[in-house]
Amino acid sequence: MQQTVAATSTQAPPTGERIRASSLGDRIFEGLCTGAGYLVLLTLGAIIVTLFVGALPAFERYGAGFIWSTEWNPVEDHREAYGGAVAIFGTIVSAILAIVFAVPVAFGIAFYLTELAPSWLKRPVGTAIELLAAVPSIIYGMWGLFVVVPFVQMNIQLTFGEALAALPLVGFIFETTNFAGTSLFTASLVLAIMILPFIAATMRDVFEQVPPVYKESAYGVGATRWEVVSKVVIPYTRISVVGGIMLGLGRALGETMAVTFVIGNANRMPNSIFDASTTIASVVAMEFPESLAGSLKQSSLFALGFLLFLISFIVLATSRWLLRSRLK
Amino acid sequence: MNRRTLLLGTGAALAAPIVLTHRVALAQQATITGAGATFPRPVYERWGTQAREAAGIQLNYQSIGSGGGINQITNRTVDFGATDAPLSADQLRERNLLQFPTVMGSVVLIVNLPGVADNALRLTPELVADIFLGKITRWSDARIAETNREIRIPNLPISVAYRADASGTTSVFTNYLSRVSTEWQQGPGAGTSVRWPVGNGARGNEGVSNAIRNTPGAIGYTENAYATVNRLITTQLRNKAGRFVQPVMASFQAAAAQADWNRPGFAADLIDLNGENTWPIVAPTFILLPTNPVADRVAGSRATMRFFDWAFRSGAQAATSLEYIPVPGTVHDAVRAAWAEQVRGPGGERLWPVAG
Numbered sequence: 001m002q003q004t005v006a007a008t009s010t011q012a013p014p015t016g017e018r019i020r021a022s023s024l025g026d027r028i029f030e031g032l033c034t035g036a037g038y039l040v041l042l043t044l045g046a047i048i049v050t051l052f053v054g055a056l057p058a059f060e061r062y063g064a065g066f067i068w069s070t071e072w073n074p075v076e077d078h079r080e081a082y083g084g085a086v087a088i089f090g091t092i093v094s095a096i097l098a099i100v101f102a103v104p105v106a107f108g109i110a111f112y113l114t115e116l117a118p119s120w121l122k123r124p125v126g127t128a129i130e131l132l133a134a135v136p137s138i139i140y141g142m143w144g145l146f147v148v149v150p151f152v153q154m155n156i157q158l159t160f161g162e163a164l165a166a167l168p169l170v171g172f173i174f175e176t177t178n179f180a181g182t183s184l185f186t187a188s189l190v191l192a193i194m195i196l197p198f199i200a201a202t203m204r205d206v207f208e209q210v211p212p213v214y215k216e217s218a219y220g221v222g223a224t225r226w227e228v229v230s231k232v233v234i235p236y237t238r239i240s241v242v243g244g245i246m247l248g249l250g251r252a253l254g255e256t257m258a259v260t261f262v263i264g265n266a267n268r269m270p271n272s273i274f275d276a277s278t279t280i281a282s283v284v285a286m287e288f289p290e291s292l293a294g295s296l297k298q299s300s301l302f303a304l305g306f307l308l309f310l311i312s313f314i315v316l317a318t319s320r321w322l323l324r325s326r327l328k
Numbered sequence: 329m330n331r332r333t334l335l336l337g338t339g340a341a342l343a344a345p346i347v348l349t350h351r352v353a354l355a356q357q358a359t360i361t362g363a364g365a366t367f368p369r370p371v372y373e374r375w376g377t378q379a380r381e382a383a384g385i386q387l388n389y390q391s392i393g394s395g396g397g398i399n400q401i402t403n404r405t406v407d408f409g410a411t412d413a414p415l416s417a418d419q420l421r422e423r424n425l426l427q428f429p430t431v432m433g434s435v436v437l438i439v440n441l442p443g444v445a446d447n448a449l450r451l452t453p454e455l456v457a458d459i460f461l462g463k464i465t466r467w468s469d470a471r472i473a474e475t476n477r478e479i480r481i482p483n484l485p486i487s488v489a490y491r492a493d494a495s496g497t498t499s500v501f502t503n504y505l506s507r508v509s510t511e512w513q514q515g516p517g518a519g520t521s522v523r524w525p526v527g528n529g530a531r532g533n534e535g536v537s538n539a540i541r542n543t544p545g546a547i548g549y550t551e552n553a554y555a556t557v558n559r560l561i562t563t564q565l566r567n568k569a570g571r572f573v574q575p576v577m578a579s580f581q582a583a584a585a586q587a588d589w590n591r592p593g594f595a596a597d598l599i600d601l602n603g604e605n606t607w608p609i610v611a612p613t614f615i616l617l618p619t620n621p622v623a624d625r626v627a628g629s630r631a632t633m634r635f636f637d638w639a640f641r642s643g644a645q646a647a648t649s650l651e652y653i654p655v656p657g658t659v660h661d662a663v664r665a666a667w668a669e670q671v672r673g674p675g676g677e678r679l680w681p682v683a684g
Contacts, residue, residue, distance in 0.1 A: 072523065073517075073522070073523045074494070074519055074520070074521050074522065074523075075516070075517035075518065075519040075522050075523070076519060077517065079517055145538065149542065150542055153542070153543065177465065177485065177526075178487070178528065179485055179487055179543065179545070180487045180489065180527075180528040180539060180542075180543045180546065181542065181543065182528050182530070182539065260492070260531060261531070261535075264528040264529060265492030265528070265529030265530070265531075266524065266527065266528060266529055267523060267524075268523075268524075276527070276528045276529070278529075282492075286492045286493045286494065286521075286529070286531065287493070287494050287521060289392055289393035289395060289396045289493070289494065290393045290394060290395035290396070290493070290494030290495065290520045290521065291395050291494070292395050292398060292399060293399040293402070293403075
């Protein structure tokens with residue numbers, strides 16, 4: 001009896017002096033953490049404001065016409081005119097083409113890793129894909145310039161170019177007088193390799209999230225492996241897969257160095273995918289150092305930067321929204 | 329406690345001579361910061377290395393591009409700016425800057441034509457303009473063959489390569505094209521970057537030369553210094569006197585000798601000059617110095633003038649070995665006179681000649 005009382009009394013909450021949560025150290029720590037949190041919002045806001053203020057003279061001068069004018073002439077006299085259409089077109093087309101090239105391969109990788117690969121191989125291949133994502137973009141740029149450009153020039157354009165251009169209906173997409181190898185197509189190819197790991201890793205992760213019971217039931221009723229993937233896995237993960245693709249698209253849109261090396265940097269509307277073109281990021285990187293502070297040219301570069309920010313923001317916001325169920 | 333005093337004492341004793349030598353070094357070594365043009369970077373760097381020993385001036389030069397150099401010197405964040413395209417008298421007055429030339433450089437055409445030797449291909453100004461306008465698209469064109477009867481030119485499509493980054497080299501080359509072709513003048517025009525009718529852009533001299541090396545049938549332009557160091561295949565060009573000249577030092581110097589420096593801001597124009605042996609694409613590069621340096625930049629301005637004074641006296645050999653053309657001695661004297669006349673400290677005192 002006595003012992004029980006003693007035992008219960010030891011379990012009672014301690015009544016001594018506690019360090020109160022509002023002590024100075026805690027408050028400083030709380031303040032710092034809150035500050036760090038707000039800093040992110042502030043930085044983002046500051047970037048948008050800076051870009052917009054810098055871009056204001058160009059928007060005032062050209063209005064919304066800036067977006068669809070193809071005229072980009074930096075010669076400082078009566079000719080001076082700026083429009084972003086070529087760069088915007090180049091940015092979007094190169095990113096979309098990159099997605100077209102990358103998605104089938106990424107699907108193959110994810111399919112192989114989740115369904116076909118022997119388990120001892122899954123980890124090394126998975127790690128290799130993640131390492132591919134860690135290669136700096138300047139390396140892709142150099143590799144693109146010294147390997148992909150001559151390859152496209154010699155083995156694609158000079159070999160198949162004329163045959164492709166002779167195709168009915170779609171031939172015009174391939175018809176060109178540009179034989180330098182640097183083109184919209186080459187840029188998309190390099191971009192595709194750069195964004196491949198992001199898409200493949202997302203796809204693999206979401207494929208693995210499919211509850212085994214669904215797949216096992218499908219196998220149980222006699223479905224083939226392809227039927228399981230196309231009728232069960234893909235419908236189940238469809239939205240997350242699109243989200244992963246948008247993530248890759250977001251990276252492709254903003255890529256600068258690698259694209260600059262291989263796209264040909266021509267501010268002309270391309271007539272074919274083998275023509276040289278340019279992207280927003282590449283125009284800004286090329287022209288900014290020589291633009292005078294406060295000039296219309298610099299303002300137009302800010303305007304392009306602002307538009308790129310908007311495009312990337314929309315794409316990334318869409319991907320977050322589509323992936324929301326998985327990211328919770 | 330005892331040990332700490334001992335340590336402190338030793339530290340002070342050790343530090344004293346360091347402080348002293350440091351102070352002496354400061355008195356000898358002045359550090360100046362400049363930013364701007366990429367075109368003269370090699371020669372400024374060479375001068376910087378030599379002047380550290382010879383004149384006791386440490387140069388920190390950032391080749392961020394002429395536009396960036398103009399921006400930085402306008403905001404007075406550097407001691408001097410460097411630009412390839414000269415500023416007009418109005419722009420100089422507005423920004424309170426003094427402009428003077430340092431060296432001249434030339435732009436050459438480079439090609440990749442299998443079987444055609446260095447300096448063998450002959451081009452006329454009309455051919456160059458029409459190639460860059462996209463009106464001549466194959467090397468087998470009759471007009472090219474006409475001026476090149478002695479050599480065999482492969483039948484290839486012409487691939488034009490240009491500088492994608494805005495650059496002084498492009499400014500010099502497009503100025504030349506505007507001078508020799510009305511169509512170019514009224515079309516793309518001249519500037520650090522223009523709207524090229526045809527071709528591919530590459531980044532920097534190395535990008536252009538790489539694009540040309542990779543593509544049979546390519547043609548582009550680059551600074552002569554870069555072409556020489558990398559042994560690129562250059563071409564002859566017909567000058568105003570109607571003679572085909574090779575891009576060699578003698579023809580650059582022939583152009584330099586014709587220059588008229590009596591212009592506001594020493595903005596001599598060396599494009600397409602008369603003369604038997606002149607290479608038609610030569611241009612000076614300039615330094616921008618504040619005429620009213622703020623108090624804490626006075627020392628930097630003085631050291632900048634000392635640096636270029638040294639370079640004018642002893643830098644010619646370094647410039648020539650890097651394929652630049654030094655400006656003549658008469659110009660040096662005129663520049664020194666301008667320093668004495670125009671550059672004033674906050675109290676209105678002259679900053680040149682530097683006392684001592």
